[in-house]
Amino acid sequence: MNDTLTLTRPDDWHLHLRDEAALHSVLPYTARQFARAIVMPNLRPPVTTAAQALAYRERILAARPEGSDFQPLMTMYLTDNTPPDEIRRAKEAGVVALKLYPAGATTNSDAGVTDLRKTYPTLEAMQREGLLLLVHGEVTDPDIDVFDREAVFVDRVMTPLRAAMPELKVVFEHITTKEAAQYVTEADRFTAATLTPQHLLYNRNALFTGGLRPHYYCLPVLKREEHRQALLKAAGSGLPKFFLGTDSAPHAAPLKEASVCGAGCFTALSALELYAEAFEAIGALDKLDAFAGHHGPDFYGLPRNTGTVTLRREPWTLPSAVPFGEAQLKPLRGGDTLQWKLVA
Numbered sequence: 001m002n003d004t005l006t007l008t009r010p011d012d013w014h015l016h017l018r019d020e021a022a023l024h025s026v027l028p029y030t031a032r033q034f035a036r037a038i039v040m041p042n043l044r045p046p047v048t049t050a051a052q053a054l055a056y057r058e059r060i061l062a063a064r065p066e067g068s069d070f071q072p073l074m075t076m077y078l079t080d081n082t083p084p085d086e087i088r089r090a091k092e093a094g095v096v097a098l099k100l101y102p103a104g105a106t107t108n109s110d111a112g113v114t115d116l117r118k119t120y121p122t123l124e125a126m127q128r129e130g131l132l133l134l135v136h137g138e139v140t141d142p143d144i145d146v147f148d149r150e151a152v153f154v155d156r157v158m159t160p161l162r163a164a165m166p167e168l169k170v171v172f173e174h175i176t177t178k179e180a181a182q183y184v185t186e187a188d189r190f191t192a193a194t195l196t197p198q199h200l201l202y203n204r205n206a207l208f209t210g211g212l213r214p215h216y217y218c219l220p221v222l223k224r225e226e227h228r229q230a231l232l233k234a235a236g237s238g239l240p241k242f243f244l245g246t247d248s249a250p251h252a253a254p255l256k257e258a259s260v261c262g263a264g265c266f267t268a269l270s271a272l273e274l275y276a277e278a279f280e281a282i283g284a285l286d287k288l289d290a291f292a293g294h295h296g297p298d299f300y301g302l303p304r305n306t307g308t309v310t311l312r313r314e315p316w317t318l319p320s321a322v323p324f325g326e327a328q329l330k331p332l333r334g335g336d337t338l339q340w341k342l343v344a
């Protein structure tokens with residue numbers, strides 16, 4: 001049995017860092033685990049311009065722990081009205097991608113896109129400039145069952161989008177279903193997907209074990225076991241189109257443990273450990289290095305990191321809560337013993 005895992009220094013290709021005190025609280029966890037991260041733009045108000053992305057980048061850099069060389073990779077929030085001209089400014093500002101939130105799909109998505117066709121001139125500019133489109137892949141139609149919204153999105157949105165914009169690089173973020181995994185597997189080299197630790201480790205039973213479990217609630221919501229199995233197969237396939245993106249999404253504990261619970265699992269504290277657990281469970285630890293450190297930069301057209309990180313088989317207890325500004329933040333699996341540990 002392998003007790004030490006040495007990985008290429010990895011990146012997180014989907015992360016929520018928030019802002020101000022919350023940013024200062026959570027950034028050190030990611031900076032310890034990852035060299036770079038794709039930073040989601042769903043602040044209040046959202047990051048919709050290149051100037052806002054640059055200013056947010058400065059706030060993130062200023063919040064880094066002493067001595068950290070962590071690099072945020074900035075994104076902008078696509079709206080019905082993002083001008084095609086803004087894409088050139090985004091490119092010049094070093095923004096790497098725009099995020100598509102269908103309006104109302106998830107946390108802070110009210111300003112999202114109501115009809116993707118309205119954005120086609122902007123998507124064409126992105127295709128031209130080489131910026132990626134990152135997709136929250138759920139329809140928002142209230143008539144569609146919440147567990148079916150991703151599968152319906154594949155047919156209603158992804159398929160026409162790919163036909164209209166064939167050379168736009170698209171990341172289908174945090175996929176949760178066998179339909180999405182199959183779609184991405186069969187797609188050409190312009191389509192990829194990220195996979196979160198929670199969707200690899202849990203099915204929807206986790207939401208209801210012994211009572212309602214708010215810390216397992218994220219969007220897209222956890223699905224049935226057959227879907228989790230399809231995601232594990234994709235992650236362990238070694239296919240370069242699947243890569244790591246935690247979707248670590250901190251919400252203060254009182255907002256999770258409330259009559260209306262915000263969507264998001266906080267995993268930044270133990271992300272690599274959780275992925276190692278998932279890959280080990282399917283006998284695919286040998287595939288973790290490329291999943292965490294090669295496929296993401298290759299798809300984004302960025303250099304792979306140099307250097308390595310080490311995980312050791314060494315049981316440790318994840319804190320049940322950590323400070324979050326003035327509040328507390330409860331990590332997914334807080335209080336549990338994890339079997340893998342990132343060595344300092």
Ligand code: DOR
Nearest residue numbers: 106107218219249263264
């Ligand atoms: O669970 C989620 N939380 N899904 C998202 O799409 C957004 C995120 C957040 O910002 O909290």
Ligand code: ZN
Nearest residue numbers: 014016040247
């Ligand atoms: Zn997210």
